[in-house]
Amino acid sequence: MTSKAERRFRANLLEWGEENRREYPWRELNRTLYEVFVAEFFLTQTPADNVAAVYPVFLERFPTLDAIAEASEDELVEVIEPLGFQNMRAGALKQIASAHDRLPTGPEPLMELPRVGRYVANATFCFARGDRLPILDRNVERVYSRVFRDAWPEAEADQLTFTQRLMPDKARPYNLALLDFGALVCQTEPLCEQCFANEYCVYYQESTRRS
Numbered sequence: 001m002t003s004k005a006e007r008r009f010r011a012n013l014l015e016w017g018e019e020n021r022r023e024y025p026w027r028e029l030n031r032t033l034y035e036v037f038v039a040e041f042f043l044t045q046t047p048a049d050n051v052a053a054v055y056p057v058f059l060e061r062f063p064t065l066d067a068i069a070e071a072s073e074d075e076l077v078e079v080i081e082p083l084g085f086q087n088m089r090a091g092a093l094k095q096i097a098s099a100h101d102r103l104p105t106g107p108e109p110l111m112e113l114p115r116v117g118r119y120v121a122n123a124t125f126c127f128a129r130g131d132r133l134p135i136l137d138r139n140v141e142r143v144y145s146r147v148f149r150d151a152w153p154e155a156e157a158d159q160l161t162f163t164q165r166l167m168p169d170k171a172r173p174y175n176l177a178l179l180d181f182g183a184l185v186c187q188t189e190p191l192c193e194q195c196f197a198n199e200y201c202v203y204y205q206e207s208t209r210r211s
């Protein structure tokens with residue numbers, strides 16, 4: 001069962017997201033599963049603006065898994081290099097493309113692939129197909145652990161359950177808004193004075209009581 005603060009946060013976040021969404025090429029609605037996967041694969045450990053510079057070049061050179069399978073690892077490295085981790089990323093993509101004609105049709109088998117974790121798998125299927133899947137990275141964890149400090153669990157499995165429970169049916173816009181909110185407002189140094197959640201955020205309420 002969701003609390004009043006949880007329901008408020010959900011509604012406020014969706015509304016905030018509609019007005020503040022960051023536009024990136026991989027967020028366009030007509031993107032294929034492969035195209036969204038490529039973006040999420042690169043976004044791990046790499047700022048979005050860096051990925052945005054390489055993404056169109058990569059898709060033009062390698063529009064399908066087949067194109068990756070046919071390319072040499074050096075050709076992949078050449079394109080991926082500006083993102084860093086190019087050898088690791090190129091090697092993993094080659095392994096995936098050599099073993100699969102197409103990506104698996106669900107997040108569980110996708111996260112079995114080399115260098116693909118739960119975050120990439122869930123984000124891929126949520127953003128490409130609208131599947132109601134929780135996304136949990138350091139930014140999302142920071143947001144939830146502040147707003148719902150007393151209720152936020154320690155174990156990752158419980159955090160996923162918490163995140164899943166909070167997610168509305170509109171999972172795609174909600175998860176995009178969550179990522180944007182963590183990047184633009186509830187940053188490491190949070191912008192609490194201009195945040196919609198400051199009336200019920202436990203972190204903010206406690207910090208104002210202390211000061």
Ligand code: SF4
Binds near residue numbers: 143187193
């Ligand atoms: S009030 Fe501050 S800490 Fe709380 S969610 Fe907003 S930005 Fe984050």
